[in-house]
Amino acid sequence: MTTNDNKFQEIISHAKEYGFVFPSSEIYDGLSAVYDYGPYGSELKKNIRDYWWKSMTQLHENIVGIDAAIFMHPTTWKASGHVDNFSDPMIDNRDSNKRYRVDHLIEGLADKLKDEGKTQEADELIAEMDRLLAADDYAGLKDLIAKNNIVCAISGTGNWTDIRQFNLMFSTQLGSVTEEADTIYLRPETAQGIFVNFLNVQKTSRMRIPFGIAQTGKAFRNEIVARQFIFRMREFEQMEMQFFVRPGTEGEWYRYWKEARLQWHLSLGISPEKYRYHDHVKLAHYAKEACDIEFEFPIGFKEVEGIHSRSDFDLTQHQQYSKKKMQYFDNDVDPATGKPFGNYIPYVVETSIGLDRMFLLILSESYETETLTKEDGSTDSRVVMHIPAKIAPVKLAILPLVKKDGLPEIARELMNECKPHFRCFYEEKDAIGKRYRRQDAIGTPFCVTVDHQTKEDQTVTIRHRDSMQQERVSLSAVREIVSKNII
Numbered sequence: 001m002t003t004n005d006n007k008f009q010e011i012i013s014h015a016k017e018y019g020f021v022f023p024s025s026e027i028y029d030g031l032s033a034v035y036d037y038g039p040y041g042s043e044l045k046k047n048i049r050d051y052w053w054k055s056m057t058q059l060h061e062n063i064v065g066i067d068a069a070i071f072m073h074p075t076t077w078k079a080s081g082h083v084d085n086f087s088d089p090m091i092d093n094r095d096s097n098k099r100y101r102v103d104h105l106i107e108g109l110a111d112k113l114k115d116e117g118k119t120q121e122a123d124e125l126i127a128e129m130d131r132l133l134a135a136d137d138y139a140g141l142k143d144l145i146a147k148n149n150i151v152c153a154i155s156g157t158g159n160w161t162d163i164r165q166f167n168l169m170f171s172t173q174l175g176s177v178t179e180e181a182d183t184i185y186l187r188p189e190t191a192q193g194i195f196v197n198f199l200n201v202q203k204t205s206r207m208r209i210p211f212g213i214a215q216t217g218k219a220f221r222n223e224i225v226a227r228q229f230i231f232r233m234r235e236f237e238q239m240e241m242q243f244f245v246r247p248g249t250e251g252e253w254y255r256y257w258k259e260a261r262l263q264w265h266l267s268l269g270i271s272p273e274k275y276r277y278h279d280h281v282k283l284a285h286y287a288k289e290a291c292d293i294e295f296e297f298p299i300g301f302k303e304v305e306g307i308h309s310r311s312d313f314d315l316t317q318h319q320q321y322s323k324k325k326m327q328y329f330d331n332d333v334d335p336a337t338g339k340p341f342g343n344y345i346p347y348v349v350e351t352s353i354g355l356d357r358m359f360l361l362i363l364s365e366s367y368e369t370e371t372l373t374k375e376d377g378s379t380d381s382r383v384v385m386h387i388p389a390k391i392a393p394v395k396l397a398i399l400p401l402v403k404k405d406g407l408p409e410i411a412r413e414l415m416n417e418c419k420p421h422f423r424c425f426y427e428e429k430d431a432i433g434k435r436y437r438r439q440d441a442i443g444t445p446f447c448v449t450v451d452h453q454t455k456e457d458q459t460v461t462i463r464h465r466d467s468m469q470q471e472r473v474s475l476s477a478v479r480e481i482v483s484k485n486i487i
């Protein structure tokens, strides 16, 4: 196991131990690739969602939000192409009966080659895979697997079936009488709820192109290879925004959103070296351009967000299947003709990020086991989560030094002053050092200690999580200090 594998395992254990993420229905041994968020996890997840929502809908005057249902009319998925095409190329090993996604199998070998320092060989392998995937050349992909002696991790053999497509949508029945019930799907993405509501939103909000519609919500995919913790789940949450533009301007808007989305990530203070773009070689037939924003997780560089220039494909499809016009009337004057642009189906640039993946990104980036050198030269260690203050689950811990002498009363007063404004945590049990460590482990950026001096001069000690620096500040300044650091 490499050090990074160890780090990933440590993060998973830490997430469980401190109430961030639990395996779903754990008392029944869990459910594969399904997870529950605990008290600190649900708080962090909500804060990430709110941060995204605010940046999209509050900071962009031309983007509005919706909250569409998970269930949609089944024709939606026929029109979107998901019924026929939402599948991954899979291959089975005949000896272990284990099923693999073909791209994961080949990428696994590429990662191994990179670990061995054979970067060029790895890059060539990925380039060849991309070329074959783009051409839907399954025989070629099978040859590539054979040529590189890729074997099943369980059986150790290369006894592979042919490559087949496997649809990832979950289906269920709507209606109580089974024979008459309609098959419907659990949405595999939130985007279609935006497309089918395009005109409802445009008209009721009186939006003019260019404008966007944002949505966050659950999506479901029957992932075949569902592992790596919350990186790939069967039930997950997406934060998507569809930006509707005039045909011909999609290139500039694609570049705008590609840059703007990376800036959103960097605005959380995450180092740029941890990010890279991956421009797609294999494009859907309707797509004009597409890229992933990749982050260096402990399991390697992986996609966290996709930016896609989708032409007028989705709206045209829905117009065709629903027989309802999906056109927009643009009365801006076209300088080329001197007349209004008139009716057209808008083009779409989409930004799509997985909330759970963003959560994992924050855990991966924040988690650190720090070695501390004490004054006497001996060493100690602490586990600290450097979660950006604006999304940290708890912003301020209020800690009376002792449980007596009127200190809890002062601390409680401070708690009452601050808790309507941001999330606070109050604790009087255990030695102060232990209490600091517990707050470090959940990523609380500020701790305030109320001690005997507080009674005399109305000052407290404020401790900064990352530097562990402590300073004496006025009790009345605490709320303001925290507030200005969490915007």
Ligand code: ATP
Pocket (backbone or CB within 6 Å): 189, 221, 223, 230, 231, 232, 233, 234, 236, 237, 238, 303, 304, 305, 306, 352, 353, 354, 355, 356, 357, 358
């Ligand atoms: P991948 O190649 O990893 O399967 P994708 O290209 O199919 O992802 P999209 O359909 O573009 O992903 O979905 C947009 C975003 O939703 C992804 O960038 C990712 O953050 C998130 N996402 C997709 N599938 C999952 C999943 N199974 N579990 C968690 N997040 C997911």
